[in-house]
Amino acid sequence: MLFKLVFALLLVFCAEAQDTRQILLTLSSVGNSEKGAQGPPGRQGRRGPPGLKGSTGPIGGLGPKGQKGECTTNSAYVDNAIQEMENRFGRLKNQMETLFQTGVKQINGTAWFSAGNGYLYRTLPASNYQAAVRSCAAIGARLAVFAPRNTNITRMIRQQLSITSQYIWIGLNDIERENTWVWENGERLLSSDADWHPGEPSHRNGNVLEDCGMLFHSGKWNDSPCNSVYTPLCEMSVFDA
Ligand SMILES: [Ca+2]
Numbered sequence: 725m726l727f728k729l730v731f732a733l734l735l736v737f738c739a740e741a742q743d744t745r746q747i748l749l750t751l752s753s754v755g756n757s758e759k760g761a762q763g764p765p766g767r768q769g770r771r772g773p774p775g776l777k778g779s780t781g782p783i784g785g786l787g788p789k790g791q792k793g794e795c796t797t798n799s800a801y802v803d804n805a806i807q808e809m810e811n812r813f814g815r816l817k818n819q820m821e822t823l824f825q826t827g828v829k830q831i832n833g834t835a836w837f838s839a840g841n842g843y844l845y846r847t848l849p850a851s852n853y854q855a856a857v858r859s860c861a862a863i864g865a866r867l868a869v870f871a872p873r874n875t876n877i878t879r880m881i882r883q884q885l886s887i888t889s890q891y892i893w894i895g896l897n898d899i900e901r902e903n904t905w906v907w908e909n910g911e912r913l914l915s916s917d918a919d920w921h922p923g924e925p926s927h928r929n930g931n932v933l934e935d936c937g938m939l940f941h942s943g944k945w946n947d948s949p950c951n952s953v954y955t956p957l958c959e960m961s962v963f964d965a
């Protein structure tokens with residue numbers, strides 16, 4: 725207010741002052757210039773840091789009841805499964821009966837002798853040792869490794885299968901290491917199982933090595949050159965028949 729008064733006096737005494745109306749208009753404009761009109765809003769500030777995690781809310785209510793599911797049981801599938809079980813049971817029953825029975829059995833049209841030791845036996849056309857190994861494998865069998873350990877069994881096999889061959893290949897050899905005899909199932913020959921003919925194994929015939937095992941007619945064993953041609957005795961577990 726004091727400022728307005730001083731300013732008015734200065735104007736009044738000014739030599740080139742306007743009239744009183746002009747002075748009042750000037751005073752009025754000076755008084756109104758103290759506070760301007762409100763400016764536009766400033767720019768938006770940067771986003772602040774995230775707030776703290778809120779507390780767990782209350783457990784919601786039960787949802788609506790779902791639709792009834794479909795039963796996936798397929799009667800044809802069950803029938804097949806039952807049939808398969810019956811077939812397996814039938815085979816197992818046959819195998820269990822054969823396990824301790826002795827006698828000739830027809831399997832897929834071929835005569836095999838069940839020796840009552842859990843194995844079936846048959847012979848194949850004469851060949852060298854390696855071919856005998858392959859031909860037994862080709863019919864799901866193996867060159868015999870259990871029958872040779874029991875002369876009663878080999879005697880029965882000869883009789884029942886009417887084997888006339890003098891010499892028979894068995895699954896025993898020392899091809900890999902001289903005088904280390906190994907069965908065709910990978911087992912090493914135990915000295916307690918050995919049943920060599922007197923004087924055997926002789927290891928060689930002149931310059932020819934004798935690395936493959938065979939049976940004499942007596943059932944005793946001999947080592948013979950592997951390229952000899954004898955009758956293979958094949959052996960198959962009753963559970964593989
Ligand atoms: Ca040998």
Ligand SMILES: [Ca+2]
Nearest residue numbers: 926934947948
């Ligand atoms: Ca010999």
